[in-house]
Amino acid sequence: MQMEAKVNMPKRQGFGHKVLNGLLGYLKDNMGILVGFGVLCGALAIMSDAFLTPSNIMNVLRQATTNANLAIGLTLALIINGIDLSVGPILAISGTLTSGLIANNGVPIPIAILIGITLGTSLGFVNGKIISKTGIPPFIVTLAMMQIARGAAYVYTNGMPIRVMNESYNFLGNGYLGPIPLPIIYTTVLMVSVGYILTRTKLGRHIYAVGGNIDAARYSGINIAKVQLFVYTLSGFLAAFSGIILCARMYSGQPSVGTGYELDAIAASVLGGTSFTGGVGKIGGTLIGVLVISVLNNGLNLMNVNSFWQLIAKGIVILVAVYFDMMKKKAKPKTA
Amino acid sequence: MSRVILKMNDIHKKFPGVYALKNAQLDLEYGEVHALLGENGAGKSTLIKVLGGIYKPDQGEIYFKDEKIDINSVHDAQARGISIIHQEICLVPYMTVAENFFLGREADKSKSLFGSVDDNRMNLEAQEILDQLDLDISATQKVDSLSIAKQQMVEIAKALLKESSIIVMDEPTASLSGKEVDKLFDTIKKLKKKDIAIIYISHRMEELFKICDKVTVMRDGEYIGTRETTKTTMDELIMMMVGRELKDLYVKGEHQIGEPILEVRHLSNDKLKNINFKLHKGELLGISGLVGAGRSELAKALFGIDKISEGQVILEGKEISIASPLQAMKNGIALVPESRKEEGLVLIGQVGFNITLPVIEQFDKGYALDNEHEDCLINQYIKSLNIKTPSASQIVGNLSGGNQQKIVIAKWLASNPKVLILDEPTRGVDVGAKGEIYGIMTELVKSGVSIIMISSELPEVINMSDRVLVMHGGQITGELQKEELEQEKIMKLATGGI
Numbered sequence: 001m002q003m004e005a006k007v008n009m010p011k012r013q014g015f016g017h018k019v020l021n022g023l024l025g026y027l028k029d030n031m032g033i034l035v036g037f038g039v040l041c042g043a044l045a046i047m048s049d050a051f052l053t054p055s056n057i058m059n060v061l062r063q064a065t066t067n068a069n070l071a072i073g074l075t076l077a078l079i080i081n082g083i084d085l086s087v088g089p090i091l092a093i094s095g096t097l098t099s100g101l102i103a104n105n106g107v108p109i110p111i112a113i114l115i116g117i118t119l120g121t122s123l124g125f126v127n128g129k130i131i132s133k134t135g136i137p138p139f140i141v142t143l144a145m146m147q148i149a150r151g152a153a154y155v156y157t158n159g160m161p162i163r164v165m166n167e168s169y170n171f172l173g174n175g176y177l178g179p180i181p182l183p184i185i186y187t188t189v190l191m192v193s194v195g196y197i198l199t200r201t202k203l204g205r206h207i208y209a210v211g212g213n214i215d216a217a218r219y220s221g222i223n224i225a226k227v228q229l230f231v232y233t234l235s236g237f238l239a240a241f242s243g244i245i246l247c248a249r250m251y252s253g254q255p256s257v258g259t260g261y262e263l264d265a266i267a268a269s270v271l272g273g274t275s276f277t278g279g280v281g282k283i284g285g286t287l288i289g290v291l292v293i294s295v296l297n298n299g300l301n302l303m304n305v306n307s308f309w310q311l312i313a314k315g316i317v318i319l320v321a322v323y324f325d326m327m328k329k330k331a332k333p334k335t336a
Numbered sequence: 337m338s339r340v341i342l343k344m345n346d347i348h349k350k351f352p353g354v355y356a357l358k359n360a361q362l363d364l365e366y367g368e369v370h371a372l373l374g375e376n377g378a379g380k381s382t383l384i385k386v387l388g389g390i391y392k393p394d395q396g397e398i399y400f401k402d403e404k405i406d407i408n409s410v411h412d413a414q415a416r417g418i419s420i421i422h423q424e425i426c427l428v429p430y431m432t433v434a435e436n437f438f439l440g441r442e443a444d445k446s447k448s449l450f451g452s453v454d455d456n457r458m459n460l461e462a463q464e465i466l467d468q469l470d471l472d473i474s475a476t477q478k479v480d481s482l483s484i485a486k487q488q489m490v491e492i493a494k495a496l497l498k499e500s501s502i503i504v505m506d507e508p509t510a511s512l513s514g515k516e517v518d519k520l521f522d523t524i525k526k527l528k529k530k531d532i533a534i535i536y537i538s539h540r541m542e543e544l545f546k547i548c549d550k551v552t553v554m555r556d557g558e559y560i561g562t563r564e565t566t567k568t569t570m571d572e573l574i575m576m577m578v579g580r581e582l583k584d585l586y587v588k589g590e591h592q593i594g595e596p597i598l599e600v601r602h603l604s605n606d607k608l609k610n611i612n613f614k615l616h617k618g619e620l621l622g623i624s625g626l627v628g629a630g631r632s633e634l635a636k637a638l639f640g641i642d643k644i645s646e647g648q649v650i651l652e653g654k655e656i657s658i659a660s661p662l663q664a665m666k667n668g669i670a671l672v673p674e675s676r677k678e679e680g681l682v683l684i685g686q687v688g689f690n691i692t693l694p695v696i697e698q699f700d701k702g703y704a705l706d707n708e709h710e711d712c713l714i715n716q717y718i719k720s721l722n723i724k725t726p727s728a729s730q731i732v733g734n735l736s737g738g739n740q741q742k743i744v745i746a747k748w749l750a751s752n753p754k755v756l757i758l759d760e761p762t763r764g765v766d767v768g769a770k771g772e773i774y775g776i777m778t779e780l781v782k783s784g785v786s787i788i789m790i791s792s793e794l795p796e797v798i799n800m801s802d803r804v805l806v807m808h809g810g811q812i813t814g815e816l817q818k819e820e821l822e823q824e825k826i827m828k829l830a831t832g833g834i
Contacts, residue, residue, distance in 0.1 A: 037821040171378045200704040202696050219641070219671065220747070221662040227527055253458035279684050 073235030081278025082138035089149035094244030132225035173249025189227030198312015212279030347396035375766035603647035622801030668754035738769025
């Protein structure tokens with residue numbers, strides 16, 4: 001019938017053109033939070049001489065990497081209208097297990113890392129499996145996993161930190177590639193990869209569809225269980241990976257590490273424009289959210305604000321930023 | 337005293353990029369049922385939203401009971417007795433009817449001892465109103481135990497409780513069956529006697545002539561004219577709406593009906609009993625019946641949403657199993673579901689995103705999607721189905737119902753189905769888009785696609801189908817050939833009478 005009309009291919013865009021368009025779109029999408037971020041950085045630069053030094057900038061970025069890795073997982077979980085509260089504890093059990101295997105059992109580093117990552121990824125997989133098979137809300141499932149994984153970390157370490165002084169292992173967390181700390185490189189690779197999955201692949205489409213309208217996705221022949229399984233497994237993997245790197249950096253595996261990290265990751269996602277009702281969110285936005293939180297922490301530290309006040313400041317910033325973002329979206333006209 | 341209760345004059349409303357209302361007007365009298373007619377996007381809902389205080393007009397005057405007023409908020413409108421019953425039901429499903437009635441007003445209606453909520457009194461008052469309208473509903477029933485039709489009645493009764501002087505009904509019959517519509521009309525007549533003015537929005541033209549006194553037609557945000565229903569014809573109204581004469585809504589050319597392509601044998605599940613039928617290549621098979629007869633359930637079973645517990649489905653001579661929508665799709669079966677907003681579309685997604693969602697596989701290069709070919713397909717469908725959207729990247733939720741429906745259809749055409757099931761394909765769609773959708777269906781059967789069309793609109797079933805199956809209580813109660821298609825025969829079978 002008429003649908004089989006001639007296929008007119010659009011003109012190919014030059015690569016440079018595409019990149020430029022992408023960049024402009026990015027700036028436009030994240031205008032509000034970017035302006036806020038700029039103001040924050042500007043204010044800190046004026047108030048503290050130390051803020052804009054290269055070493056401090058690297059420091060901020062390196063500290064941001066753990067939250068960034070976790071926030072990638074949380075962004076995906078929020079996009080599919082779920083949540084993952086278990087990332088902090090999964091980070092802890094994977095990190096302590098790997099540290100313990102190296103320090104106490106003399107397991108070769110690659111194998112210890114593999115075991116740690118496999119454990120965390122499996123816990124994420126279990127989250128996904130339970131959520132997709134039973135229909136128990138993700139909040140509950142991952143809340144339970146949060147307790148289980150944290151408990152396991154304490155059981156495994158007996159509540160004591162595991163010191164791990166192994167040069168090659170510690171290098172993974174403290175090493176540099178040229179002037180750039182290794183964790184920044186890992187995070188860059190992870191963000192680009194997941195961003196690519198979201199924007200350029202079939203799986204990415206399915207993720208947005210499941211979050212945008214789960215029934216419409218089902219009626220479109222999308223395997224919803226598969227999408228959920230992927231997202232929670234990835235989130236588990238990212239937590240495990242972050243835990244191992246973090247322990248390597250700190251020369252020790254502490255069972256209490258990562259307490260409250262899930263909330264920072266949620267905050268970063270939401271600051272970056274991820275919707276709490278699903279279907280909306282981008283890795284690029286989350287990146288800015290992560291940076292805002294890190295810069296805020298760093299700036300308050302530089303100004304010697306005590307850490308109790310930092311919590312209060314962070315809470316207020318999150319409320320204000322999300323409020324403005326909502327107002328901006330509301331102001332967008334609805335046509336037709 | 338003049339009989340005019342509401343006068344809206346020269347109302348203008350601009351949104352960035354859209355001039356939604358220009359010189360809209362409406363004159364409403366006490367005790368009058370006044371239809372507001374126009375295609376989707378004609379400005380009806382915007383005008384109603386101005387009346388309801390949701391939008392503020394850029395220009396224009398509103399006179400209410402001979403007094404010039406400004407309606408600045410939803411609260412303003414409600415305080416003056418303007419009630420709007422939206423198409424979507426806005427009741428809390430887990431609460432009782434009475435609790436819903438008094439939602440947010442528990443305090444002033446029931447100042448009892450200790451300021452607690454006086455359930456008895458609420459129940460009594462609610463029951464009184466339900467009885468006044470002769471509704472067979474108990475005030476203590478939970479809303480989610482009521483049928484959609486009854487929930488709609490509850491919405492209307494709720495408006496009465498607020499002592500409304502104007503009630504706006506937006507597509508009140510969209511999800512009602514014939515008998516329920518009659519009931520609604522009885523209710524409307526009772527409201528009329530109380531001198532309440534009713535603004536009635538519906539796409540079903542037959543209804544307007546049954547129940548309305550006057551019709552105001554709008555097009556592209558403008559006032560076109562007002563007619564008394566006794567002094568106008570359907571053709572005149574359609575002409576006013578579309579701005580041109582609409583020749584034959586149901587375009588149906590000759591087409592070849594071939595061999596059987598799909599055969600269903602003894603199909604049963606918990607909602608269907610022993611379903612048997614054949615569908616031929618290039619045939620348009622209508623399925624009629626009342627709401628709850630099992631029509632949509634049959635569609636869901638054939639598309640792998642609901643489980644089939646017994647029976648066989650044979651496609652092109654081979655028995656197939658349909659355990660999931662994906663499997664149904666792979667076998668060449670597609671379903672345009674009943675409710676486009678809940679099951680058909682990702683409303684916050686873009687037009688293009690939605691169109692290629694079921695067929696995104698086609699564009700998978702392994703490492704990425706082939707966006708160029710995808711865009712081609714999207715633009716092709718936007719063009720061939722005449723989807724009115726500024727671009728492929730428009731958010732679907734911002735488009736009109738007719739265009740949304742075309743997008744759902746486009747989604748499934750892209751999968752090149754052999755059997756296309758359309759569940760209420762023109763529900764809530766304006767006349768212009770309706771004609772276009774019928775045109776698409778005709779093109780499809782001509783090209784050899786077999787269509788199963790489920791519809792509650794009898795004129796549609798009678799004029800479009802080659803053959804009709806009638807369902808009642810989860811069973812097929814009769815089959816009518818093209819020559820035998822008459823409203824009475826269908827209704828008799830649909831109500832279970834033999």
